[in-house]
Amino acid sequence: MTAAVAVEGLQKRYGDHEAVRGVDFSVAEGEIFALLGPNGAGKTTTLEILEGFRDRDGGRVEVLGRDPGVKADGHWLRGQVGLVLQDIAVEPYLSVRETVARNAGYYPDPRNVDELLDLVGLNEKKGAKVKDLSGGQKRRLDLALGVVGRPRLLFLDEPTTGFDPNARRGAWDVVRNLRDDGTTIVLTTHYMDEAQALADSVVVIAEGRIVASGTPDTLGGRDSAQTRIRFALPDGAALADVPLPVSDVEDGLVTAETTEPTAALHRLTGWALDRGTPLDRLTVEQPTLEDVYLSLTKEYVQQEASSPSSARERKAPAGRGRRPGRSRS
Ligand SMILES: Nc1ncnc2c1ncn2[C@@H]1O[C@H](COP(=O)(O)OP(=O)(O)OP(=O)(O)O)[C@@H](O)[C@H]1O
Numbered sequence: 001m002t003a004a005v006a007v008e009g010l011q012k013r014y015g016d017h018e019a020v021r022g023v024d025f026s027v028a029e030g031e032i033f034a035l036l037g038p039n040g041a042g043k044t045t046t047l048e049i050l051e052g053f054r055d056r057d058g059g060r061v062e063v064l065g066r067d068p069g070v071k072a073d074g075h076w077l078r079g080q081v082g083l084v085l086q087d088i089a090v091e092p093y094l095s096v097r098e099t100v101a102r103n104a105g106y107y108p109d110p111r112n113v114d115e116l117l118d119l120v121g122l123n124e125k126k127g128a129k130v131k132d133l134s135g136g137q138k139r140r141l142d143l144a145l146g147v148v149g150r151p152r153l154l155f156l157d158e159p160t161t162g163f164d165p166n167a168r169r170g171a172w173d174v175v176r177n178l179r180d181d182g183t184t185i186v187l188t189t190h191y192m193d194e195a196q197a198l199a200d201s202v203v204v205i206a207e208g209r210i211v212a213s214g215t216p217d218t219l220g221g222r223d224s225a226q227t228r229i230r231f232a233l234p235d236g237a238a239l240a241d242v243p244l245p246v247s248d249v250e251d252g253l254v255t256a257e258t259t260e261p262t263a264a265l266h267r268l269t270g271w272a273l274d275r276g277t278p279l280d281r282l283t284v285e286q287p288t289l290e291d292v293y294l295s296l297t298k299e300y301v302q303q304e305a306s307s308p309s310s311a312r313e314r315k316a317p318a319g320r321g322r323r324p325g326r327s328r329s
Contacts (some may be wrong), residue, residue, distance in 0.1 A: 003027060003028060007023060007024060025210065027184060036204045081152070082151030083146055103148050116144050192290035204296055220293075227285065234280075236277070244267065
């Protein structure tokens with residue numbers, strides 16, 4: 001598979017702060033790739049370098065085969081790459097349809113505006129002024145503006161922040177449809193269920209370094225992790241009678257961990273049936289992506305919480321938030 005994005009040894013410093021410290025990853029053409037990490041990890045810096053908005057201090061970067069740091073390739077790249085950023089500047093007094101139609105005019109082969117508004121769930125708001133949209137509706141408009149030019153590669157920066165649960169699922173469908181249409185997608189998100197639902201591959205960065213990479217199902221050894229079985233100890237049963245190795249008991253709730261859940265459950269339920277006592281509050285869980293992510297990033301988050309950078313208000317580099325409104329012809 002060809003790489004849509006290739007990053008090797010990427011480095012970026014702000015003064016004496018090393019924000020990105022030798023990051024390597026690649027994004028295959030046609031996949032959804034998620035860049036995850038705690039606040040201040042270096043995700044936005046990395047994306048901004050890929051988008052051509054920031055210079056790097058070291059390493060190699062290729063986006064669709066071109067170096068985004070080479071200004072002469074900027075025009076070509078802008079025609080191939082779509083961006084959905086936080087706080088895109090749009091005309092507040094234009095209608096939703098006018099806004100999308102105006103941006104469609106910047107591209108040689110834009111999507112059909114009405115079909116696109118339908119796709120992102122803004123059909124009923126076509127005539128509404130942008131200033132009157134809710135937060136979640138504005139993000140849908142951002143998404144429409146990011147894809148109206150049929151980009152080969154789409155950067156999505158926290159695409160569903162502020163969405164209600166139904167709108168999030170709608171946005172996920174849009175993103176999947178785009179991928180199925182052949183668009184490569186690079187997204188950042190703080191929602192692990194979003195990464196789980198969408199991403200074909202993920203990279204977790206913390207303090208400017210990669211701490212784990214893989215698929216959502218295998219990240220951090222998740223596929224070989226222990227299954228957790230929990231149940232209330234039946235009335236009259238002693239802990240010693242439980243036919244599984246117990247790892248914890250809290251408030252009468254017994255936890256056992258196993259790498260062979262089928263056999264373990266068979267033993268446990270057989271034991272309960274023989275005794276004629278139900279297993280109340282029985283649950284069987286594998287670690288979620290969020291569990292794995294939290295354990296991978298725990299040490300970095302503690303340091304981040306006490307670092308002044310976590311409180312810094314990030315300013316988009318000049319032009320970043322305004323790009324979809326600029327002419328790309
Ligand atoms: N323009 C800047 N000037 C100085 N320091 C910066 C600048 N931009 C980012 N940093 C610092 O670089 C580090 C990485 O920041 P970055 O915005 O890339 O993190 P992030 O992973 O996107 O975080 P978040 O999840 O909070 O958006 C942070 O410590 C941040 O304070």
